[in-house]
Amino acid sequence: KAGVTQTPRYLIKTRGQQVTLSCSPISGHRSVSWYQQTPGQGLQFLFEYFSETQRNKGNFPGRFSGRQFSNSRSEMNVSTLELGDSALYLCASSPQGAVTEAFFGQGTRLTVV
Amino acid sequence: AQSVTQPDIHITVSEGASLELRCNYSYGATPYLFWYVQSPGQGLQLLLKYFSGDTLVQGIKGFEAEFKRSQSSFNLRKPSVHWSDAAEYFCAVGGRTGGFKTIFGAGTRLFVKA
Numbered sequence A: 001k002a003g004v005t006q007t008p009r010y011l012i013k014t015r016g017q018q019v020t021l022s023c024s025p026i027s028g029h030r031s032v033s034w035y036q037q038t039p040g041q042g043l044q045f046l047f048e049y050f051s052e053t054q055r056n057k058g059n060f061p062g063r064f065s066g067r068q069f070s071n072s073r074s075e076m077n078v079s080t081l082e083l084g085d086s087a088l089y090l091c092a093s094s095p096q097g098a099v100t101e102a103f104f105g106q107g108t109r110l111t112v113v
Numbered sequence B: 001a002q003s004v005t006q007p008d009i010h011i012t013v014s015e016g017a018s019l020e021l022r023c024n025y026s027y028g029a030t031p032y033l034f035w036y037v038q039s040p041g042q043g044l045q046l047l048l049k050y051f052s053g054d055t056l057v058q059g060i061k062g063f064e065a066e067f068k069r070s071q072s073s074f075n076l077r078k079p080s081v082h083w084s085d086a087a088e089y090f091c092a093v094g095g096r097t098g099g100f101k102t103i104f105g106a107g108t109r110l111f112v113k114a
Helices: none
Strands: A005-007 A010-013 A019-024 A031-038 A042-050 A053-057 A064-068 A074-078 A087-094 A108-112 B003-005 B010-014 B019-021 B024-026 B032-038 B044-050 B056-058 B064-068 B073-078 B087-095 B101-104 B108-113
Touching: A005 A087, A010 A019, A019 A087, A019 A108, A031 A074, A031 B101, A042 A064, A042 A074, A042 B101, A053 A064, A074 A087, B003 B087, B003 B101, B010 B019, B019 B108, B024 B073, B032 B064, B032 B073, B032 B101, B044 B056, B044 B064, B044 B073, B073 B087
Parallel strands: A010 A108, B010 B108
Antiparallel strands: A005 A019, A019 A074, A031 A042, A031 A087, A042 A053, A064 A074, A087 A108, B003 B024, B019 B073, B032 B044, B032 B087, B056 B064, B064 B073, B087 B101, B087 B108
């Protein structure tokens, strides 16, 4: 079974731009969660989607948004990028929900300059 | 409030020595507990999980963890560390309280010396 695939792996953007990250979950998994990982803040929960619906959301500004498609693939978007958005963005999929065992992708390293 | 505390930012052990990584959690209901490992530049890999039942759980790569409800702890152990175990380890707690999300600790970086 293929694992969780995140694209792109690396991204460099300029302040003020927007970015879209993609995540393809493991086949059959209906839940996709997104996390931001930084050296200072650790792993922080962004949001979780289950069957195309956002089921839970972390404490991030509205510039961070996401969606899930009918095939369970998910995208997250960050608008008006700030330097502090530089981070490793991790996607995780699970069969039932974010509370159960999660399988992580390798992440997208976003650098904002 | 739900939280996970990993008191040790980093730990150094000699190869072949035993290892214990500490984890304490705060959760309003029965927690689901996890340990993940992350190698540099990689995503997280699940080592083991506790949902219910036997409080001593076995995981991959020779790791085990013990759930102690009275102490709100879920410490990770390994009897003999290998150089390849050098990585960052994350304890996590999840459940239905507060919605479907898993909360991670800050991580413990493990260094292994020859």
